[in-house]
Amino acid sequence: MTDTGQQNRPETSGTDSMGDSARKNVAAGRGGDPGARGRTTIADGVVEKIAGMAARDVVGVHAMGSGVSRAFGAARERVPGTSKSVSRGVKVEVGEVQTAIDLEIVIDYGVSITDVAGAVRESVISAVEWMTGLEVVEVNIAVSDVKLPDEEDEEEEQPRLR
Numbered sequence: 001m002t003d004t005g006q007q008n009r010p011e012t013s014g015t016d017s018m019g020d021s022a023r024k025n026v027a028a029g030r031g032g033d034p035g036a037r038g039r040t041t042i043a044d045g046v047v048e049k050i051a052g053m054a055a056r057d058v059v060g061v062h063a064m065g066s067g068v069s070r071a072f073g074a075a076r077e078r079v080p081g082t083s084k085s086v087s088r089g090v091k092v093e094v095g096e097v098q099t100a101i102d103l104e105i106v107i108d109y110g111v112s113i114t115d116v117a118g119a120v121r122e123s124v125i126s127a128v129e130w131m132t133g134l135e136v137v138e139v140n141i142a143v144s145d146v147k148l149p150d151e152e153d154e155e156e157e158q159p160r161l162r
Contacts, residue, residue: 042094044092046132047128048090051087054124055105055124057123058119058120058123060107061105061107062108063106064089090104099128100139101139102142105141105143105144106145107143108147109149117141
């Protein structure tokens with residue numbers, strides 16, 4: 001409750017008559033910061049796509065997913081109207097403020113697996129935290145294969161005409 005005598009006095013300090021704590025209480029009564037009104041949820045698929053794109057951008061990562069998932073993905077991509085799955089080889093668990101990410105990658109032969117894994121972690125954490133605001137608590141990486149220079153890619157094979 002405010003003293004009525006103070007309300008009628010002219011302000012001598014040059015600031016308005018409402019103190020900082022009173023201003024905060026009025027703002028809280030109206031819902032506070034407009035950016036905090038409501039709730040934002042982020043689907044698992046969104047985080048999977050961000051993590052998949054960030055991991056693929058790292059030099060030394062040849063592909064994402066196991067051999068079986070890459071083979072199915074290559075077959076699925078041949079169907080008209082479908083596109084390459086950027087979330088192949090990515091699994092996430094998304095909570096309200098944190099996320100955990102599991103990646104399955106194929107490494108190019110001749111690169112340091114530990115260096116590539118570290119670069120992938122850094123890239124994924126940076127991208128996911130910046131784009132979503134979620135805290136990335138862990139990025140687990142499983143290297144499922146090494147791409148040798150003389151091996152053909154399942155994804156690059158052209159369908160045979162009959």
